[in-house]
Amino acid sequence: MPQPHSLSKRQLSDIDPQWAWETWTPSKEEPWDSQRVRLLLRRGGFGASPKLVARLVDQPHDATINMLFGESPIQRDQDRFEEDSTQLLAAVRAGGSIQRLAAWWVHRMINTPSPLIEKMTLFWHGHFATGADKVIDTDLMAQQNLVLRKHATGDFSQLVHEVSKDPAMLLYLDSASNRKAHPNENYARELMELFCLGEGNYTEKDVQELARCFTGWEVRRKAFRFNSYQHDEGPKSLFGNNAIQSGEEAIDQVLAHRALPTFIARKLFRFFICDEPEPSAELLEPLAKVWKESNHQIEPVVRRILASRLMLSGWSAGQKVRSPVELAVEFVNSLDMTTNLDRLAQGLSVIGQSLFHPPNVKGWDGGRAWINSSTLIGRANLLVDLVQDAKTRFAGQDLNQWVKQQGITTRQAWGKTLEESLLAVPLTDNERTSWESSTKEAIGWKEMLVRLSQNPKLHLS
Amino acid sequence: MRRRSFTKSTLGSTLGLAVGSATPSGWLQSASAMLAQDASGEGQGRAGGNDDRILVVIQLSGGNDGLNTVVPYRDEIYRKARPELGIPASDVLKLNDELGLHPSMRSIESLLSSQRWSIVQGVGYEAANRSHFESMDIWHTCKTKKERSNSGWIGRWVAEQPARDTTDAIAVHLGAEQLPLACQERGVQIPSLASLEQMRLRSKSTDSMQPQKDQQSNLVQPPQEKESNEPGLLDFVSASTQAALEVSERLEKVLAAPDATGDFPGSSLGEKLRAVSRLILAGVRTRVYYVSLDGFDTHANQPQAHAGLLRQWTEALSAFLKKMQDAGQQERVLVVTFSEFGRRVAENASQGTDHGAAAPMFLAGPLLTNVLHGVNPDLSKLEDGDLRYSIDFRSVYAAVLESWLGTPSNKALGGDYSETGRALRLFS
Numbered sequence: 001m002p003q004p005h006s007l008s009k010r011q012l013s014d015i016d017p018q019w020a021w022e023t024w025t026p027s028k029e030e031p032w033d034s035q036r037v038r039l040l041l042r043r044g045g046f047g048a049s050p051k052l053v054a055r056l057v058d059q060p061h062d063a064t065i066n067m068l069f070g071e072s073p074i075q076r077d078q079d080r081f082e083e084d085s086t087q088l089l090a091a092v093r094a095g096g097s098i099q100r101l102a103a104w105w106v107h108r109m110i111n112t113p114s115p116l117i118e119k120m121t122l123f124w125h126g127h128f129a130t131g132a133d134k135v136i137d138t139d140l141m142a143q144q145n146l147v148l149r150k151h152a153t154g155d156f157s158q159l160v161h162e163v164s165k166d167p168a169m170l171l172y173l174d175s176a177s178n179r180k181a182h183p184n185e186n187y188a189r190e191l192m193e194l195f196c197l198g199e200g201n202y203t204e205k206d207v208q209e210l211a212r213c214f215t216g217w218e219v220r221r222k223a224f225r226f227n228s229y230q231h232d233e234g235p236k237s238l239f240g241n242n243a244i245q246s247g248e249e250a251i252d253q254v255l256a257h258r259a260l261p262t263f264i265a266r267k268l269f270r271f272f273i274c275d276e277p278e279p280s281a282e283l284l285e286p287l288a289k290v291w292k293e294s295n296h297q298i299e300p301v302v303r304r305i306l307a308s309r310l311m312l313s314g315w316s317a318g319q320k321v322r323s324p325v326e327l328a329v330e331f332v333n334s335l336d337m338t339t340n341l342d343r344l345a346q347g348l349s350v351i352g353q354s355l356f357h358p359p360n361v362k363g364w365d366g367g368r369a370w371i372n373s374s375t376l377i378g379r380a381n382l383l384v385d386l387v388q389d390a391k392t393r394f395a396g397q398d399l400n401q402w403v404k405q406q407g408i409t410t411r412q413a414w415g416k417t418l419e420e421s422l423l424a425v426p427l428t429d430n431e432r433t434s435w436e437s438s439t440k441e442a443i444g445w446k447e448m449l450v451r452l453s454q455n456p457k458l459h460l461s
Numbered sequence: 462m463r464r465r466s467f468t469k470s471t472l473g474s475t476l477g478l479a480v481g482s483a484t485p486s487g488w489l490q491s492a493s494a495m496l497a498q499d500a501s502g503e504g505q506g507r508a509g510g511n512d513d514r515i516l517v518v519i520q521l522s523g524g525n526d527g528l529n530t531v532v533p534y535r536d537e538i539y540r541k542a543r544p545e546l547g548i549p550a551s552d553v554l555k556l557n558d559e560l561g562l563h564p565s566m567r568s569i570e571s572l573l574s575s576q577r578w579s580i581v582q583g584v585g586y587e588a589a590n591r592s593h594f595e596s597m598d599i600w601h602t603c604k605t606k607k608e609r610s611n612s613g614w615i616g617r618w619v620a621e622q623p624a625r626d627t628t629d630a631i632a633v634h635l636g637a638e639q640l641p642l643a644c645q646e647r648g649v650q651i652p653s654l655a656s657l658e659q660m661r662l663r664s665k666s667t668d669s670m671q672p673q674k675d676q677q678s679n680l681v682q683p684p685q686e687k688e689s690n691e692p693g694l695l696d697f698v699s700a701s702t703q704a705a706l707e708v709s710e711r712l713e714k715v716l717a718a719p720d721a722t723g724d725f726p727g728s729s730l731g732e733k734l735r736a737v738s739r740l741i742l743a744g745v746r747t748r749v750y751y752v753s754l755d756g757f758d759t760h761a762n763q764p765q766a767h768a769g770l771l772r773q774w775t776e777a778l779s780a781f782l783k784k785m786q787d788a789g790q791q792e793r794v795l796v797v798t799f800s801e802f803g804r805r806v807a808e809n810a811s812q813g814t815d816h817g818a819a820a821p822m823f824l825a826g827p828l829l830t831n832v833l834h835g836v837n838p839d840l841s842k843l844e845d846g847d848l849r850y851s852i853d854f855r856s857v858y859a860a861v862l863e864s865w866l867g868t869p870s871n872k873a874l875g876g877d878y879s880e881t882g883r884a885l886r887l888f889s
Binding site: 133173174177178179181182183184185186187189193199201204275276291302319320321349350357359360365368369370371372373374375376377380384385450453454455456457459460 | 591592593594595608634637638639640641652653655658659660661662663664694695697698699701702704705706708709755760761807808809810811814816876
């Protein structure tokens with residue numbers, strides 16, 4: 001494996017914001033290679049098979065970025081995938097099982113021709129976190145998931161307006177029962193604290209006033225309904241602006257708040273670039289500017305991040321802890337596996353990321369919070385379960401055939417393939433030696449894979 | 462064509478894998494605790510007798526409605542503010558002429574009659590924050606918003622404990638949620654266990670793959686083999702992995718012994734406290750256990766939900782202490798319960814309550830003095846619709862760390878609350 005790039009030694013605080021967000025271009029020192037392909041596919045998607053990686057290395061690097069956004073040259077693939085997925089979803093919605101809905105989403109993550117859309121849908125699920133435990137209705141959770149996907153890289157303003165009237169969200173944050181006589185502050189508070197502005201950018205009075213704007217926003221027969229009898233028609237004031245009447249106007253006020261672009265940029269930065277440390281306001285400023293200039297469009301800022309020098313110079317490699325979804329789905333994709341998706345989705349909940357069940361309205365904290373004694377044992381167990389599952393195939397074959405097909409004949413060669421496909425950070429020589437060597441003859445391809453499940457580097461992205 | 466399809470879940474057979482560990486089996490002491498300077502162990506507050514005392518912290522997440530937990534059943538303002546949600550005087554479990562407990566807390570009656578139950582009234586902090594996350598962070602870190610911190614009071618307490626003659630972890634979090642900020646501190650590894658059973662390493666199950674003891678055959682590298690000078694994510698996941706494998710090994714032994722915990726409520730808190738008792742009865746020398754019960758954010762349809770939660774909490778708690786008593790361990794264990802805030806005095810229109818401020822804390826165990834400490838907040842003197850605090854939560858923490866665990870509290874709490882803690886006279 002190539003040496004880690006020299007930039008990796010540099011502190012985040014020493015990085016020039018202008019340099020960071022300029023578009024990366026390949027050079028002699030920083031060629032477009034398989035490591036960069038894999039980094040981009042990990043961050044912008046959920047990894048890829050060795051075959052796809054090899055194909056993308058041979059194309060210009062913006063082809064990979066375009067591919068992430070679903071700009072596939074073959075529209076047929078896209079259509080066929082959506083057709084399949086829609087059919088599966090109809091069956092899941094009819095059955096009403098939330099576990100099946102989670103498995104349906106994992107199926108999308110693995111098979112989608114537009115990985116970034118799924119990745120951003122997951123981002124928004126953690127952002128506009130809504131828990132099925134309280135909503136109870138699987139159909140409404142599915143409906144919300146479609147809203148998040150529709151606007152995943154689209155218009156943030158529209159996304160917020162739709163989420164504010166989304167039945168699952170209304171039920172989750174009690175705005176469904178927000179009455180004129182006693183406003184319920186739950187949605188109003190979280191809209192500002194967690195969805196748009198961050199704590200410290202509004203007052204308690206703003207929360208109370210905003211709650212009044214949302215009075216009468218209800219759910220009736222699984223759909224949003226405005227109940228004018230319960231709407232507080234009195235004068236309201238938000239951020240010192242007195243002319244607010246409706247909930248829609250109030251949302252527009254929140255969206256126009258000057259704290260919003262940096263608030264979202266900070267979250268995207270952490271999602272795509274690194275878990276820690278916190279970026280400075282100066283480093284985020286260019287991203288906030290893109291956001292403002294595009295009038296709250298999500299795609300331009302995400303494109304800027306993915307195509308940036310900060311991303312592709314290699315600085316960000318290994319700077320994130322893989323979420324459970326990333327760990328499991330990248331594992332499956334990188335080994336070209338087909339496997340038991342119900343088991344995979346179920347396994348995610350054991351290690352802290354049950355889809356449709358975020359821990360609370362703040363979503364998953366991510367970073368170091370993914371890691372503890374239980375989740376580490378659980379992560380190793382889940383990967384082992386996937387490898388051992390009777391339904392698991394590698395490019396349609398059993399593992400021995402697949403390894404053979406790739407021309408691999410030694411433990412060293414198999415180790416190199418696994419290391420490159422699965423790890424963001426190279427093994428040390430010691431680790432590699434103790435992994436590849438064994439006194440036991442019986443240790444074969446599968447056993448090496450299983451043993452890798454206990455290596456800490458597997459948890460970095 | 463669909464490349465991958467849904468398949469039915471089947472239990473795959475598991476193959477073993479080599480897990481080797483050159484270190485003795487047992488739970489990792491935190492590195493910093495090993496290196497702690499203060500290894501003398503002869504300070505005033507460190508009487509040997511306190512060393513085997515155990516603290517169990519129960520966190521009620523979401524903001525427990527303190528006013529409907531310890532009910533001022535005679536108060537006219539309470540009646541007016543809670544026309545729908547008020548607990549009728551005839552229903553409360555009367556503590557005195559003014560206060561009574563929510564009727565679903567009946568299971569603690571024996572604790573009350575044996576003087577093993579205390580209520581600290583009106584607990585909070587200056588400038589109450591009504592965000593769950595911010596307020597919980599304040600309770601966990603003991604720092605207000607401005608002096609943000611990444612470490613919690615139990616994490617810092619662990620960091621300053623001297624080396625012990627055991628490798629059992631000094632503090633453990635039990636629960637599927639992430640490790641609470643209260644238990645975090647750089648360089649300290651407090652194990653977080655979703656359940657005891659989930660700590661079993663599946664791939665270890667066949668003996669044929671067990672390595673020789675002297676062989677460093679697992680993939681975890683000792684922490685000194687660093688690749689950069691800055692302790693970063695890699696160091697963190699490496700240290701965590703090593704700790705996890707050792708905890709797993711120790712728990713294999715605990716789980717191999719017969720389970721003597723007997724009957725416990727089947728609720729989630731009941732299961733957690735059953736696990737805690739299993740560890741205590743197996744002689745594991747952990748001193749602090751941290752568990753939580755979620756769901757107290759009762760913005761709507763509060764009556765049934767709140768009653769169910771209070772029942773789950775008190776039933777699990779009394780079953781746990783009964784178990785300790787049956788095993789002759791009752792003098793070793795103190796249980797402290799808190800929530801990030803109380804709820805607004807006035808109910809809302811959805812038969813619920815919104816985020817509030819001050820609320821009671823609860824202690825259960827030996828050596829308690831009175832049932833009631835402090836004064837019940839005055840409902841005629843509200844602050845922005847909320848109860849005003851009179852006791853800072855850090856004073857309660859200080860009393861627990863010093864008088865119960867017998868350890869200093871200043872570093873853990875990031876301030877001097879010893880005196881105010883002692884003044885509470887919580888323990889005899």
